[in-house]
Amino acid sequence: MKLFRLFFILLSFPLFAQQGGMWIPSLLEGMNASEMKNLGMKMTAKDIYDVNNASLKDAVPHFNGGCTSEVISNQGLLLTNHHCGYSQIQSHSSLENDYLENGFWAMSLKDELPNPGVTASFMVRIEDVTEQVLEGINEAMSEADKQKKIEENIALVVQTSPKEAWQENRVRTFYEGNQYMLFVVETFKDVRLVGAPPSSIGKFGSDTDNWIWPRHTGDFSLFRIYADKNNRPAEYSADNVPYTPKHFLPISLDGVAENDFTLVFGYPGTTDEYLPSVAIEQVINTVNPARIAIRDAALAIQDKYMRADPQIKIQYASKFARIANYWKKWKGETLGLTKSNAVGIKKQQERALTEQINKKGKQQQYGQLLPKFEEYYTEIEPYALAREYFLETVVRNVELLRLAFQTYQLKQVYENRGAQSFMDRKNNLIESAESHYKDYNKQVDKEVFEALIALYAENVPLQFLPASFQNINATQLANTVYSNSAFVDHNSLKILLEGDAETVIEKLNNDPGFKVAQEMADTYFDKVAPKYEALELNISGLQRDYMKALLELSPKEARIFPNANRTLRVTYGKVAGYSPADAIYYEPVTHLEGVMQKYIPGDYEFDVPQKLIDLYKAKDYGPYGENGKMPVNFIGTNHTTGGNSGSPAIDAHGNLIGLNFDRVWEGTMSDYYYDPALSRNIMVDIRYVLFIMDKYAGATNLIDELKLVHPKKDKKSSKKKK
CATH class of the missing domain: 2.40.10.120 (Thrombin, subunit H)
Structure with a gap:
């Protein structure tokens, strides 16, 4: 009791x-309208x-x-x-x-x-389409098959729901896949x-x-x-x-x-308000410290140059603000989670939920949720760490690597979709790169590259490191890349991307910047991404069932x-x-x-x-x-x-x-x-x-x-x- x-x-x-x-x-x-009126609101829900x-x-x-x-x-x-x-x-x-x-x-x-x-997009109306989206789903299906069927049903709802010609239908999931809503939107x-x-x-x-x-x-x-x-x-x-x-x-x-x-x-x-305690512990102890360390290094270098050069200050103002925003947020987030004892409170909630599961005789349906969370989050931790380092280094904070990674993806487009798709994407990349170089400084990016590659080699689990990173000299690599790569200049990039697909790919394979990005990406997609995504799929299924348990077993007054x-x-x-x-x-x-x-x-x-x-x-x-x-x-x-x-x-x-x-x-x-x-x-x-x-x-x-x-x-x- x-x-x-x-x-x-x-x-x-x-x-x-x-x-x-x-x-x-x-x-x-109902409840929300009553609460708002109690707080002083004079409007109605309508x-x-x-x-x-x-x-x-x-x-x-x-x-x-x-x-x-x-x-x-x-x-x-x-x-x-x-x-x-x-x-x-x-x-x-x-x-x-x-x-x-x-x-x-x-x-x-x-x-x-x-x-x-x-x-600027306005929301025109909202409709519950849960029944249509979950049609044909049963518990005997695997998580992958469930997701495939849900995606098919969503596509049908989007296609067949009424709207004006200038409007768009969008379906979004709520309560971790226990509810689906249709949004009709018009975009100016x-x-x-x-x-x-x-x-x-x-x-x-x-x-x-x-x-x-x-x-x-x-x-x-x-x-x-x-x-x-x-x-x-x-x-x-x-x-x-x-x-x-x-x-x-x-x-x-x-x-x-x-x-x-x-x-x-x-x-x-x-937001992720209903993550289990083991997930919050991983955010506090593993994920956020990695993100913060990477951005610490990138921001210190950018700040040094911005303070010394007005032109660089203009070039990097928006980028610096973007990087710094979540860097500081993650630091405060870790502090707040610790100060408020979020892990301890969630563990209390989990014990109380377990008591309710047992009391209601729901052990077969929900009894393994929390032990499975513990198992999966323990298994995913090294993969999650390697993933954060890859995203923060290659995709977000080193500009040369981000652009080189886009050409890596371009190469994949050719291998998977053919020459026409390659040419279309190549032309889009050349066009978009012009605005990139307007706000690019080679020396700033070189120092960021050097610092982040050193952190990558030091902190990514050994089994997920590219072979050449295991005895790497980050300074020497930075000098080589930024002295010889075509990615440091818009004109040299355009020359690099001239020609048909096979010609471009041959030139890419000889570019030192591309080589670094390719080795990092190949290692990530071979050794990290498949296992991470498989575990994430299982965790998502657990999270859906965990949310269902909370909705089902909480009191009517519960605020979920x-x-x-x-x-x-x-x-x-x-x-x-x-x-x-x-x-x-x-x-x-x-x-x-x-x-x-x-x-x-x-x-x-x-x-x-x-x-x-x-x-x-x-x-x-x-x-x-x-x-x-x-x-x-x-x-x-x-x-x-x-x-x-x-x-x-x-x-x-x-x-x-x-x-x-x-x-x-x-x-x-x-x-x-x-x-x-x-x-x-x-x-x-x-x-x-x-x-x-x-x-x-x-x-x-x-x-x-x-x-x-x-x-x-x-x-x-x-x-x-x-």
Whole structure:
């Protein structure tokens, strides 16, 4: 009985408690709606998601497949994070016209800058298609056969489900394969840059402050969606017009206070909230330390050159930010998992689940789940370590190896699909490589190569090392490769790829950079990938059954939300500070005063534009300040992750109050375990966004587009009239 009570406490939640969660917007009626109202929400579930009428979902598009954004005017004006638009801002920048350094503001529609390939995708409707996807599946089938049948069924659902010609059907899995949902999506392909503050505002604090609270960053940028004359998606054209949205978000000027309701709407990337304890131990002890060590080395080298050379700083700004982002996240994640005792809590949950399995007589169905997890994770560990080193070295952090690996894949295309496929892919590679070399520095990459190859040889299990790596001299290899390989220069690469398939492959086989990439890739695909993928398939099957057990055996009150999977989700909470350590309490709101306290003249992370200093000294905040201070950022208990960058923070009435952009360092473990005491998301106060647009940039043309409201003041006025 004692264990049952423990299970109930761990897998359920007290009525009206707020304990995280990323919820499907079409399924909010019931428990979620009641909880949100208890937290102070004044909207209904239909105000958030409605197929037949305009609702919040119609103002929240997926930005370029990775971030979230929100429509904030009836002319398709789009707000997202500065770091989400960073690549586009960088692509329009040069030493002569440096928008990263100085910011960019379009004072009219004709000044807005096109961004080929950038998209904004709206979710039109959601339907449960679990029955159709799982049709024909039975327990006698192997995991591979189950997956093959599921993929066939998904393809049929995608093909036959109704949609408009300009829309797309997508099917995504939930609860580890226990539920499937159809998403009907429409994607706009003409998205233009409208405004961005200088990096000294939009990236203030840079990598030092990343994932840290207190924070003082104006992390926002502005784009606009354009459509054809029928208001439908279209490729870029000078004839396109600003998109007229079904709904756009009014903006509240009333600000936030502790315990205010907050709703964050967006496209969180991936989470793994229901991994067993043995998997979390592997993340803490094996996977994260490997990732961190590799990126430690790469970042130190890039940072050294960026600080010394303005041209390299521009070239590597976006790459450095990308690498540093998850490097720091993984460090905080490990810290948070340890501090919150996530492994211990999950072990308690597993003991309680085992008790329930035995009590309900489900031993045959579920009794071997946890022992099998232990067996498979023990077996997969060396393969997982080798995999991380290969991905981090070859695919992500050494630019020469990444490009050489693309030609390795090109060679595989020829061997598997023939000459025509080879030529098509070769031409695409040559074209895409042009933008790569625009932001490439041979000396920087050479030092990264040398450092990471040395780490690879030292730390990858011996049985998974290429033969030549077992007595390698990384310095000598780097000198040879970067002095003789065609991959260090765009023109030499084009010459290398000239000719038919057999000619190109012969030249590739003689290139020292290609040889290194090929040996590493051949070893990985021969010795690591097959076993890793087979074990992962078995683990995925176990995870599906484990999830099924949790859903089946948990109390009705249990709070079990689906893992994030890049689909539209609602997460709700309240503005709240937190205590990261004994005798320390962090307030939930920061101000411009804190920017000035961190200000270091000339420092690339903490410099401040003179105009912002002047506005601060004059306290010239316009209607956006509060009690003589200018709010900048605030934190809440919303459960967010990567992909929620740019998500709107919405108040109880459906108005925009902020812009999500980060999490606190101590709470980054929320991808695996949400701790309500430590997990906080970080948001830009919308008033700071407006202040920068108006008082700093003078972009009153954009301010005039917005619908500015005072819900708190209007509420007080209404009470007085009564």
